[in-house]
Amino acid sequence: MVDRTSFPLVFALWGAGLGAAGQYAKISVIFDQLPAVYPDAGAALGFIVSLVGFLGIVFGVVAGLVVARIRYRRAMLGALWAGAALSLFQATLPSLPLMLASRALEGVSHLAMVVAAPTLIAQLSAERHRGFTLTLWSTFFSVAFTLLVALGLPLVDALGLPSLFVAHAVWLAVFAVILGLFLRPIEVPPEGTLSLSGILRDHVTIYRSPRIAAPGAGWMFYTFCFLAILTVLPPYIAQEWRAWVIGAMPLVAIAVSLTFGVYLLRFISAVMLVQVGFALCIASLLWLWVAPGLPVACLALAGALGLVQGASFAAVPQLNDTAAHQSQAYGGLAQTGNLGNTLGTPVLLAVLSVAGFPGLVWTCIAVFACGIAAHAWMAARRS
The missing domain is CATH 1.20.1250.20 (MFS general substrate transporter like domains)
Structure with a gap:
C-alpha cells in the first residue's frame, strides 16, 4: 500500500479507460449510419455492438485471472496497442464478417483494460484517496459517451466514418506511450491456473x-x-x-x-x-x-x-x-x-x-x- 497517490498516473489510466469505453461508444453513436455501410446486414448488424458485451459475460472472470498472471502493466499496454491496431483496421470499413471478427478481438482488449486499469489505480492510490480515484474511474463510460456525442459526431459529419476510428486509435496509442514511459510494473503473485x-x-x-x-x-x-x-x-x-x-x-x-x-x-x-x-x-x-x-x-x-x-x-x-x-x-x-x-x-x-x-x-x-x-x-x- 502506497503513502502517496500518483495522481498523474491515475488520470492517465482514467484517460486510457475513456478509450476502453470508446470501444463501445464509437459504434453506438454512429449505429444509425452503419446500414448505409452494410446494407445487406439486417439483424446481424446488432452484433457489431453486442459482441464486446457478450465476451464480457463469458470471459469477464477469465480476464481477471489472465491479467493477474501476465501482470497488470503488460496487460494494460498490450490491450491499448491491440485496441489501437483494431481501430485502425476498422477505419477501412472492412466486410461485415471481418468487422465482426475485429469487434470480437476488441472485446478481449476491452476486458483486459477494464480489469487492469482499476486494479492499477487502487495500487497507485493512498488509502485516503481511493474513494476519489476509484469514483473517478467509475465515470469512464459516461464521460466517453458524452465526449463522443459532443466531439465524435461532428468529426464524422466533417470527415466521414473512418475518421472516428482513426481518432480512437490515436487516443489509445497516445495513452499506451504515456503509460509505457511512466508506469512501473507492479509485481503481484498470481492466483489460480490457466487451465x-x-x-x-x-x-x-x-x-x-x-x-x-x-x-x-x-x-x-x-x-x-x-x-x-x-x-x-x-x-x-x-x-x-x-x-x-x-x-x-x-x-x-x-x-x-x-x-x-x-x-x-x-x-x-x-x-x-x-x-x-x-x-x-x-x-x-x-x-x-x-x-x-x-x-x-x-x-x-x-x-x-x-x-x-x-x-x-x-x-x-x-x-x-x-x-x-x-x-x-x-x-x-x-x-x-x-x-x-x-x-x-x-x-x-x-x-x-x-x-x-x-x-x-x-x-x-x-x-x-x-x-x-x-x-x-x-x-x-x-x-
Missing part, C-alpha cells in the same frame, strides 16, 4: 466469496437498469425537456458521484453507500410513478444512480486487500455488468409492452431492492 479446471475453480472462488463477489453482485442490478432507463424513459418526458434531461442525466450521475459520493465515503463504507444509493433510486422511482417524466425526478434518479456507480468500484479495495483479489473482483464486475447491460433493456421493454409505465417503475424498484438485499446478505456472511 479449464483452474478457470472453473476461479469462478467458484469468486462467487462463493462474500468479499470478492459483493461489488459485482450489486453492480449487476445497477447495470440492469441504468442503460435501460435511459433508453425507455424519453417518451415519458415532455418534448420540450426531453433532449436536455436525457443529456443531463449521465452528467448529473458523474457530478454526484465525484462530489457527494466521494464526501460520503469519508464517513460510511462503500457498500453502505451503494445501499443508500439504491434506496434513493427507489424513492426517485416512486416520485416518477406519481409524476411520470417529471424532469427533476429524472435528475434525482440519475444522482442516486451516481452514488451506486462510484461506490461500487470503491468497494473493491475496501473489501479485498490483495491486487490478485481486486483483479478477480473487477473481473466479476465486468462479467455481471455486461450481463446486466445485455439483459436489462430487452427485459424492461418487454415489461413496458405488457404492464406500461407503472410496471416498468415497479420492476426497477424490485431490481434495486434486490441490490440492497444482495449486499445485506453478503455483509451478513462477512460478519
